[in-house]
Amino acid sequence: MKHRKWYKQLAFLTTWIVFIVFMTGCTNPIVLDPKGPIGDQQRDLIWFTIAICIAVLIPVLGLTAFIIWRYRDKADNKAPYHPDWEHSTKLETIWWGIPILIIIVLGTVTVKYTYDLVPAKPIASEKKAITIQATALDWKWLFTYPDQGIATVNYLQIPEDVPIRFELTADAPMNSFWIPQLGGQLYAMSGMSSTLYLQADEIGEYLSSGANFSGEHFGKMTFNTKATSQADFDAWVNKVKLDSPVLTIDGYKKLSQKSVEDPLLYSAFPNKLYEKIVTKYSAHYNHELSYKEPNSKPSHDHKMNKEDHENMDQQLEDMPAHHGHH
Numbered sequence: 001m002k003h004r005k006w007y008k009q010l011a012f013l014t015t016w017i018v019f020i021v022f023m024t025g026c027t028n029p030i031v032l033d034p035k036g037p038i039g040d041q042q043r044d045l046i047w048f049t050i051a052i053c054i055a056v057l058i059p060v061l062g063l064t065a066f067i068i069w070r071y072r073d074k075a076d077n078k079a080p081y082h083p084d085w086e087h088s089t090k091l092e093t094i095w096w097g098i099p100i101l102i103i104i105v106l107g108t109v110t111v112k113y114t115y116d117l118v119p120a121k122p123i124a125s126e127k128k129a130i131t132i133q134a135t136a137l138d139w140k141w142l143f144t145y146p147d148q149g150i151a152t153v154n155y156l157q158i159p160e161d162v163p164i165r166f167e168l169t170a171d172a173p174m175n176s177f178w179i180p181q182l183g184g185q186l187y188a189m190s191g192m193s194s195t196l197y198l199q200a201d202e203i204g205e206y207l208s209s210g211a212n213f214s215g216e217h218f219g220k221m222t223f224n225t226k227a228t229s230q231a232d233f234d235a236w237v238n239k240v241k242l243d244s245p246v247l248t249i250d251g252y253k254k255l256s257q258k259s260v261e262d263p264l265l266y267s268a269f270p271n272k273l274y275e276k277i278v279t280k281y282s283a284h285y286n287h288e289l290s291y292k293e294p295n296s297k298p299s300h301d302h303k304m305n306k307e308d309h310e311n312m313d314q315q316l317e318d319m320p321a322h323h324g325h326h
């Protein structure tokens with residue numbers, strides 16, 4: 001008897017310690033400190049979800065504790081006792097009505113955010129979006145800027161207040177592209193290209209990473225995303241164009257081997273490199289690339305036409321495919 005009490009107290013104490021550490025340990029949850037319109041909406045959704053959970057849990061846990069205490073087996077318990085009780089319309093209405101209301105509210109809000117936060121949905125802005133193509137490699141991120149003609153490894157610079165249209169793929173096991181303060185993660189998979197719009201509203205540096213385990217040095221796939229003014233961004237692009245080496249096809253082949261890299265900058269990259277990487281896994285499948293359907297209107301400037309594709313086949317043969325997916 002004595003021992004059981006001792007264990008009970010220990011369990012109670014442990015629960016409190018875990019609770020206190022959990023509540024105070026996460027001093028800086030960066031997803032709750034977003035710096036862009038997509039991150040803002042996702043933070044609102046997180047707080048809404050927490051509020052709904054609390055609104056459900058607190059009354060349920062409170063009532064559970066109250067009922068256990070009120071109706072406990074005690075000699076002089078004055079709690080009412082109705083062994084023949086059958087039905088109460090009032091109570092049925094309450095305990096079915098509240099869950100139905102909660103589901104209606106949850107459903108409505110979920111549908112709204114699901115449509116608002118489709119990753120490929122363009123961000124409303126007076127400024128024209130810029131495209132950045134991100135390729136997950138073993139174990140680094142390659143970024144190609146088709147509009148600027150430059151490329152980087154493990155470093156991203158973007159202009160503030162401008163929507164960024166990320167195109168994501170992988171030439172390695174699939175990974176997940178994540179800049180927590182700008183918005184949620186999206187998968188980068190070989191043989192396909194996913195689209196993710198993000199925007200930074202403030203000048204600053206944002207921790208960024210791969211969010212999907214992809215092998216030994218997965219932990220080194222972090223990078224810095226630097227949001228600057230448009231003028232500083234343009235100046236940086238010009239400087240990269242002047243000072244940095246060119247990324248060649250051979251250079252890319254080397255880069256795509258397993259290695260850990262510090263940030264690298266390139267003043268140019270092979271024409272349609274990103275499209276080559278995507279299609280080398282999917283040349284025989286229709287992965288929504290517009291050139292596969294002659295009558296379809298290309299939905300994006302960087303998609304290839306049929307001629308580009310045929311010219312490219314030669315170079316493709318040299319590029320070994322490391323991994324498939326699905």
Ligand SMILES: [Cu+2]
Nearest residue numbers: 189190192325
């Ligand atoms: Cu896929």
